[in-house]
Structures are given as C-alpha cells and as structure tokens.
C-alpha cells in the first residue's frame with residue numbers, strides 16, 4: 203500500500219505544557235489530530251474548572267491561525283478534590299475526565315493522591331455523573347521494583363477500585379504490560395490507551411550501546427513479551443484499546459541530565475509511527491478504528507468527519523526541534539520514517 207486515507211484521528215493522552223513550550227509543540231499535534239485529551243500536570247496542576255477554563259483559553263490562543271483543534275480538558279485529582287468539583291466539571295462540558303496520579307509516581311505528580319481510598323467520595327460522584335477516570339496506573343512505592351509497578355497497581359489498587367465502583371468508566375493510560383492487557387480485556391467499563399513507544403520498543407532500547415535518555419518515559423519500557431501483548435491488543439480491533447501518544451516534551455537539557463526527566467516526544471510524527479507499527483504487523487486496515495473511532499466512542503463524542511492521508515515516503519526525523527531554552531529531541535530522532543502525513 204502506498205497511500206492510506208483515514209478519518210482524522212484524535213490523541214486521547216497528550217501533554218501540551220504551557221507558555222513557550224505550549225506554543226512550540228501545539229502546531230505538531232494540530233497538524234495530525236482534531237482533538238486531544240490534555241493532561242493537567244502543569245506546575246501548579248489544573249485542579250479546578252476555573253484552572254481548566256484558563257488553560258483551555260491559553261491552548262486555543264496558541265492554535266496556529268486558520269487551523270482547527272479542540273482541546274478536551276482534564277482535572278488533576280488531589281487529596282483535596284471534592285464531589286462538588288466533579289459536579290462543576292461535568293457541568294462545564296469542556297472537562298472530559300479526571301486524571302489520577304499517585305503522589306510521587308512521575309513528572310509533576312507531587313500534588314497527586316497519597317491514598318486512592320481517600321478519593322472514594324469523589325469516585326462515587328464521578329460514577330454518578332459518568333465522568334471518566336484516567337489512571338496513571340503505577341504504584342509510587344519505591345520498594346516495588348520499577349518494572350513491576352503497573353502490575354502491582356492493577357492487583358492492589360485497580361482491581362479493588364473496580365469492585366467498589368463497577369460503573370465508573372476508567373481509562374488505564376499508556377499501558378505497558380500483558381497484565382494490563384489481560385485486565386482490560388476481562389473488566390467492564392474500562393479501556394486503555396497505548397503509546398507509540400510502547401508499541402515500537404522494549405526495554406533494551408534504554409541501554410543500546412549506552413544509556414538512552416530519550417527512550418525513558420513512565421511507565422518505563424518493559425520486556426519484549428509485553429510489547430508483543432500491547433501490539434496484539436492494538437491491532438485486535440477491540441474497541442477497548444485506542445490511541446494516546448503520551449507525547450511528553452522535555453527540553454534536551456532536562457533529558458540529558460544526571461537526573462533526566464521521563465517522557466518521549468512523539469507529537470511531531472505520531473501517526474507516522476503508528477502507521478509503521480501497524481504496517482509491520484500487517485494490520486494497516488486496523489489503524490483507522492484504533493486512531494479515529496474507538497476513542498470518541500469511549501468518550502461518547504462524535505467521530506471526526508474530515509480525513510487525513512499518509513503516504514509511503516522516506517524522510518529523516520530531525521535531531522531536534524525548537525522548544526524553549528534548549529531544543530526538543532523527538533522520539534527516534536535522526537532515524538528514517540517510511541510514512542509521511544500529507
């Protein structure tokens with residue numbers, strides 16, 4: 203196949219940051235996607251409808267002239283979030299979900315939840331008004347092995363949560379393990395997003411010839427058997443699995459550092475990366491539903507009506523794109539891509 207025309211996709215998990223960083227990265231997402239679920243982990247985080255409205259205005263102001271893009275906002279769950287915040291979020295119409303970060307688990311998660319059970323009154327309200335809960339599905343316990351944190355989260359926290367709130371709609375974000383795939387397949391009212399990096403790479407990529415900070419994200423890349431399980435889920439045609447890039451820009455300086463930040467930048471070439479994954483799995487016919495149908499269906503939003511075209515051509519991913527004080531290194535920088543979006 204030389205050309206692939208599909209319904210314009212959406213990104214169901216995206217970090218846009220703020221200020222100069224927002225202005226630098228937003229055009230990349232707008233080129234590819236019609237909408238995105240925008241993560242709330244700013245400093246300080248987006249905790250209220252008022253915060254979300256102001257952030258949404260800043261995003262809309264940064265959309266390049268003449269382009270269409272709809273930011274779908276989220277609230278950052280804290281120990282102090284109240285059921286009233288949820289009711290206000292639902293009433294706003296532009297807040298589409300609430301994001302759970304375990305305190306200390308990842309970038310800007312200091313305001314996160316210290317004990318998931320403390321949020322039960324909030325989850326009750328979310329279940330009642332049908333507000334989806336988006337999970338950073340890792341335990342933050344430093345005694346749990348880095349590579350087991352998703353699996354332990356599922357067993358210790360997610361399973362009981364689903365038992366307490368069976369009708370709460372949940373997205374297990376950026377899944378990285380076969381355990382997550384199995385759990386999502388078996389449970390009700392739960393879906394999962396899958397990133398390009400977790401479909402393309404296993405944990406060996408972190409250490410190929412030396413330490414490779416641009417492959418470091420959270421949850422961290424896992425073993426090949428887990429990548430295979432994610433790939434099978436993505437190409438399965440099961441509507442529980444859909445696209446979410448988790449594109450998470452950090453400047454080169456903050457990645458190439460003695461304590462480097464977690465996050466892979468894929469907004470520049472997300473659809474090209476996914477197309478390559480699906481093509482190699484001989485499943486290009488499954489890309490459109492994964493990228494453009496199952497996400498809006500889960501969020502109960504209309505599917506997009508425009509189309510995009512990806513063509514078979516070779517091009518080189520830039521080593522760096524302009525960002526803030528220092529540049530931004532895209533995922534797989536300097537390497538060749540075989541698909542290009544028109």
Ligand code: DOR
Nearest residue numbers: 308309419420450464465
């Ligand atoms: O790698 C990651 N980067 N994982 C996250 O959960 C947060 C994200 C970020 O905001 O940089």
Ligand code: ZN
Nearest residue numbers: 217241448450
């Ligand atoms: Zn994320």
